Amino acid sequence: MENTLEKIRKIRELKRKELDIRVNDNVGTKEKHILVCHGTGCTSSKSPKIIETFKKIIKDKNLKDVRVIQTGCFGLCAKGPIVIIRPEDTFYAMVSPDDCEEIIQSHIIEGKVVERLLCKDIDGTKAQKLDDLTFYKKQKRIALKNCGKIDPEQIEEYIAFDGYKALEKVLLQMTPDEVIDEIEKSGLRGRGGAGFPTGKKWRLTKNVEGKQKYVVCNADEGDPRSIYG
């Protein structure tokens, strides 16, 4: 376990530096990350083809320091496919594979924003960034805060943005009773129908004597009728 946690910490440290460009607008690098939404809506509007086209142009032009990353849904599917370029955070909406050449030439090579692909806000003004849109201004993403910033198919990117940190804390810094206290305080419940409190289930199980323990649930109600040590 120590070994595994040590590996996770190393990945987090190294990868986090490499991915600072995704969250820090002033990272001071020549590098560009082209984030292309690969959520269901954008995928059905050809975002895989956009990714493929960007990669081909970058290869053909032999561009260094430019990466193409597939991301999860940005939450504005009606304006998809969505492309965001970091670190400047420029947000392009309703992009088609035919727009890739212009984005690379104008934005990446010449440093000029492709105005026609910027998204119109409800007052008709064009938004440079996703967060400038009225739709986003009052939102604070919590569980999905990294959606659109990381490639969901790369576990290292998840770890870089604090993935498994709670597990690390539980294993290294908390006692079993402290963990159960937290779960009880959270109010977490089972979803089998009875809504049995998870913390209570864990506490009952912990207090039973024996090395191996079995929680036997009532199939209809989902509550732990018997706990055996």
Ligand code: FES
């Ligand atoms: S699927 Fe692309 S923004 Fe939702």
